[in-house]
Amino acid sequence: MSLLERIEACHRYDLRRFKSFLVAGERLGYVRHDLAVEFGRFPSVFVNTAEALQIKEHLAQFDSRTAAINTVAQEMAARGIVRGWRNEFFPVAPKYGAAPLFDLERALVPFLGVKAYGVHLNGYVRDGDKILLWVGKRSADRPIEPGKLDHLVAGGLPSHISAFDNLMKEAAEEASIPKELARRANPAGALAYRMELNGHLRDDTLFVYDLELPADFVPHNHDGEIASFELMPLEEVERILRDTEDFKFNVGLVVIDFMVRMGHLTPERADYCDIALALAGPH
Amino acid sequence: MISLMRQFRRYPAVDLNEYRRFMVAKQHVGWVMPDFAVALARFPHVFHVDDKAVTLQPRLRSFNTRSEAVAEVLATLRGEGLVPGWRNEFYPVAQGFYTAPLLQMERAATVLFGTLSYGVNLNGFVGRGWAMKVWIAKRAETKPVDPGMMDLIVGGGQPMGISPWNNLMKECQEEAGMPREIAERSKPVGIITLLAVIKAHMRVGLQFNYDLELPDTFVPHNTDGEVEAFLLVPVSDLIDRLKSADDFSYDVAVVLIDFLIRHGFVGPSDDDFLDLISELRRPIPWV
Numbered sequence: 380m381s382l383l384e385r386i387e388a389c390h391r392y393d394l395r396r397f398k399s400f401l402v403a404g405e406r407l408g409y410v411r412h413d414l415a416v417e418f419g420r421f422p423s424v425f426v427n428t429a430e431a432l433q434i435k436e437h438l439a440q441f442d443s444r445t446a447a448i449n450t451v452a453q454e455m456a457a458r459g460i461v462r463g464w465r466n467e468f469f470p471v472a473p474k475y476g477a478a479p480l481f482d483l484e485r486a487l488v489p490f491l492g493v494k495a496y497g498v499h500l501n502g503y504v505r506d507g508d509k510i511l512l513w514v515g516k517r518s519a520d521r522p523i524e525p526g527k528l529d530h531l532v533a534g535g536l537p538s539h540i541s542a543f544d545n546l547m548k549e550a551a552e553e554a555s556i557p558k559e560l561a562r563r564a565n566p567a568g569a570l571a572y573r574m575e576l577n578g579h580l581r582d583d584t585l586f587v588y589d590l591e592l593p594a595d596f597v598p599h600n601h602d603g604e605i606a607s608f609e610l611m612p613l614e615e616v617e618r619i620l621r622d623t624e625d626f627k628f629n630v631g632l633v634v635i636d637f638m639v640r641m642g643h644l645t646p647e648r649a650d651y652c653d654i655a656l657a658l659a660g661p662h
Numbered sequence: 663m664i665s666l667m668r669q670f671r672r673y674p675a676v677d678l679n680e681y682r683r684f685m686v687a688k689q690h691v692g693w694v695m696p697d698f699a700v701a702l703a704r705f706p707h708v709f710h711v712d713d714k715a716v717t718l719q720p721r722l723r724s725f726n727t728r729s730e731a732v733a734e735v736l737a738t739l740r741g742e743g744l745v746p747g748w749r750n751e752f753y754p755v756a757q758g759f760y761t762a763p764l765l766q767m768e769r770a771a772t773v774l775f776g777t778l779s780y781g782v783n784l785n786g787f788v789g790r791g792w793a794m795k796v797w798i799a800k801r802a803e804t805k806p807v808d809p810g811m812m813d814l815i816v817g818g819g820q821p822m823g824i825s826p827w828n829n830l831m832k833e834c835q836e837e838a839g840m841p842r843e844i845a846e847r848s849k850p851v852g853i854i855t856l857l858a859v860i861k862a863h864m865r866v867g868l869q870f871n872y873d874l875e876l877p878d879t880f881v882p883h884n885t886d887g888e889v890e891a892f893l894l895v896p897v898s899d900l901i902d903r904l905k906s907a908d909d910f911s912y913d914v915a916v917v918l919i920d921f922l923i924r925h926g927f928v929g930p931s932d933d934d935f936l937d938l939i940s941e942l943r944r945p946i947p948w949v
Contacts, residue, residue, distance in 0.1 A: 647825070662940065662945055
């Protein structure tokens with residue numbers, strides 16, 4: 380798969396398989412038609428019509444919505460419909476930074492196709508003009524994309540923590556980066572994508588950070604989520620992205636953006652403009 | 663609210679329904695300004711004009727015949743004062759940068775046909791983090807576009823027959839008197855796109871951007887008369903200026919906002935962060 384196709388794969392979906400998920404009249408996500416039926420089995424919380432799945436209007440407050448939806452979530456997990464319970468709440472809001480309308484157990488985020496956010500860190504080392512990227516291999520027991528290649532540090536953004544604080548926390552847990560080093564991480568933009576994955580609609584925005592690491596730094600994992608780390612020249616990262624399916628589905632997006640920003644990809648390539656525009660998404 | 667979004671609100675959103683498509687060889691390659699479409703209708707042997715489109719006559723089949731026919735029309739319209747700011751410089755007309763151009767056209771006319779034009783830009787800076795200063799140019803009052811406005815240390819249109827890199831090297835020398843061995847340390851850092859109607863010009867643009875960390879001993883000096891002065895501006899002042907004033911050329915403001923985001927001066931904790939990013943690289947509006 381070319382780099383361009385790798386990006387385009389993160390922007391592919393067919394809304395005919397989904398219906399809108401509405402809260403207080405506002406569309407917050409997309410739910411697969413057959414799953415909307417499952418939510419509809421809890422009529423005190425959800426109303427499933429031909430057009431949309433909605434939260435009952437009497438659930439008008441953040442607390443009552445969160446509690447009622449969580450009860451349904453637990454029941455759906457008990458019935459085996461929802462797997463991979465995380466015990467982690469994600470905020471659900473129409474827009475980043477807006478007051479959340481409710482908090483949702485992370486395992487249900489793709490079920491309702493609501494917007495979710497994450498942080499990804501390009502941890503790199505310079506060797507003269509060359510750039511090497513630290514790449515992690517995800518543990519075999521991860522609920523999502525086990526065994527795939529990943530960033531040095533990456534994670535979903537739960538409720539009640541800022542993107543930067545979450546990055547600091549993950550940098551310590553996932554790669555044991557000393558705090559004074561991790562704090563040098565610089566925000567470098569954000570990448571949004573909407574795609575179908577495992578039958579769900581993912582509507583994600585990744586906050587991208589870069590961190591130049593000293594040549595003698597060696598990461599080691601702390602929380603069991605990463606099995607091993609390797610420092611790879613960008614040429615090798617590019618080859619793996621192009622020739623294999625080894626990287627986690629959304630990592631390529633962030634890494635290709637890094638390659639553009641660091642001048643690893645140049646306007647001399649005939650697909651340069653297409654790659655740069657594809658990273659920005661179809662809008 | 664004071665926000666960098668100000669820069670994207672300087673010109674009203676373009677309603678493309680008000681413009682006719684410029685079609686060449688069945689490809690959509692421009693959005694024609696309404697008054698200009700009326701003028702082009704007087705040359706039916708070259709242009710077919712209807713409510714939706716201005717179509718180059720399909721009997722004009724080659725790059726040369728198309729270019730010559732259009733040049734003839736433009737020479738006449740120039741005589742009537744309808745093509746201001748004539749440059750004697752040709753720009754390619756195509757859907758994309760890497761496809762063979764369908765014709766070439768006088769640069770001054772590209773903003774009337776709304777064809778896609780390209781440029782190269784250099785963000786020249788000194789220092790890192792909040793100690794960074796950015797070199798800014800004040801455009802000469804004699805420039806045909808945006809006279810007297812604030813600009814990057816180096817930037818220029820992308821003409822035919824030269825690569826973006828060689829064009830950048832040339833502009834570094836001409837605009838900033840930069841020695842080649844310094845200019846060559848420039849790194850490509852991506853693109854931004856533009857779509858705006860500014861003073862009756864349809865600006866459809868794609869800009870190739872480069873960053874260059876300059877030694878603090880380097881002082882730019884202009885050699886082609888296009889720059890009145892250079893200023894070394896602390897990055898925090900630059901941000902304040904972009905939030906509160908419109909003294910930068912529009913395309914330059916967009917390049918600088920991309921620069922500020924890539925270097926982490928604007929991040930997830932800033933209001934409008936995601937809105938700013940979504941403005942930087944809108945798709946080129948070909949149908």
